[in-house]
Amino acid sequence: MDDDDMNDMDDDALVLRTEGLTKRYGDRLAVDGVSMTVRRGEVYGFLGHNGAGKTTTLRMVLGLVRPTSGHATVLGRAVGRQDVTARVGALVEGPGFYPYLSGRDNLRSLARYQHLPRTDVERVLDLVDLTRRGDDAYKGYSLGMKQRLGVAAALLGDPELIILDEPTNGLDPAGMADMRDLVVSLARDGRTVLLSSHLLTEVQEICDRVGVIDHGRLLREAAVADLRGGITVRVRATPQDTALAVAARLAGPGGVRPLPGGALGVDLPASAAPGLTRALVTAGADVHEVAPSERTLEEVFFEMTTTPAPDTTTIKEPVP
Incomplete structure (x- = not known):
């Protein structure tokens, strides 16, 4: 297969690609050279603290x-084209609707603009569980209902790419579970979802890959499982200085990290637990716990974003 054929295959597999996407507002660099890829049929989590550059990128x-430099393509075409926009649904920075119209009439207004039938309005109201409240005025909606109506608007026209910025904002636990199920079902039916969220437990459960952005820079883009790493060993032993010294000797100084509750995370395979236990006892430590452990996405995220971003190129996994 020659390079042109390989490029064509990559383009077919990608719904979104950005290259060096940068945005400056005066002296402030909001987004700094973001290069990311979103593959067809996946749920991609876009993670970052408030002000990290997520919404500006979206x-x-x-x-x-308009970017200051760099460019983005969606569905193989330049962003902003009418034929591209018609195939993308989005909820970014919260929904905005006419307050005195009902939820149903707000969606009907959007559907007329997009030349969509009224049946599509009923379809999306049902998807977000708002059919019974569809005739209520938008101004009387709770925050969670407003958010669900915004997601419904993003789903009008059955778009191929759906971009959702904090879609669970304002939802109660049951609503969050329903939204999670909806996102999973959209991907299962062949759509692609780009999801930004601060609820990392939710992201860990439903996303195939994630991109982590901090201070405008994309720090890492990888599969969730790869980002979390394999199973390691959790250790609680006293005195902690002794435990730290033993763990660092076996795993290397960079292979040990503090965990909540005074425990240590040691980058050794689970099979190394007996040897680690013997080494701790030989060193005079009292061993309280040695158990297999797997880092959560939340732990990895805070490890990456609470230290200064390295001045290196973005670490990315290759596109197959």
């Missing part, structure tokens, strides 16, 4: 903000 991807 707005550039949607053609709502």
Whole structure:
């Protein structure tokens, strides 16, 4: 297969690609050279603290903000084209609707603009469980209901790419579970979902890959399982200085990290637990716990974003 054929295959597998996407507002660098890829049929989690550059990046991807440099393509075409926009649904920075219209009439207004039938309005109301409240005025909706109506608007026209910025904002636990199930079902039916969220437990459960952005830079893009790493060993032993010294000797100084509750995470395979236990006892430590452990996405995220970003190129996994 020659290079042109390989490039064509990559383009077919990708719904979204950005290359060096950058946005400056005066002296402030909001997004700094973001290069990311979203593959067809996956749920991609876009993670970052407030102000990290997530929303600005999403707005550039949607053609709502012009980048200072770099570019983005959606469904193989430049962003902002009408034929591309018709195939993308989005909820970014919260929904905005006419307050005195009902939820159903707000969606009907959007459907008329997109030349969609009224049956599509009923379809999306049912998807977000708002059929019974569809005739209520939007101004009387709770925050969670407003959020669900915003997601319904994003689903009008059955788009191929759905971009959701904090879709569970304002939802109660049951609503969050319903939203999670909806996102999973959308991907199962062949759609692609780009999801930004601060609820990392939810992201860990439903996303195939994630991109982590901090101070405008994409620090890492990888499968969730690869980002979390394999199973390691959790150790609780006293005195902790002794435990730390033993663990560092076996795993290397960079292979030990503090965990909540005074425990240590040691980058050794689970099979190394007996040897680690013997080494701790030989060193005079009292061993309280040695158990297999797997890092959560939340732990990895905070490890990555609470230290200064290295001045290196973005670490990315290759696109197959």
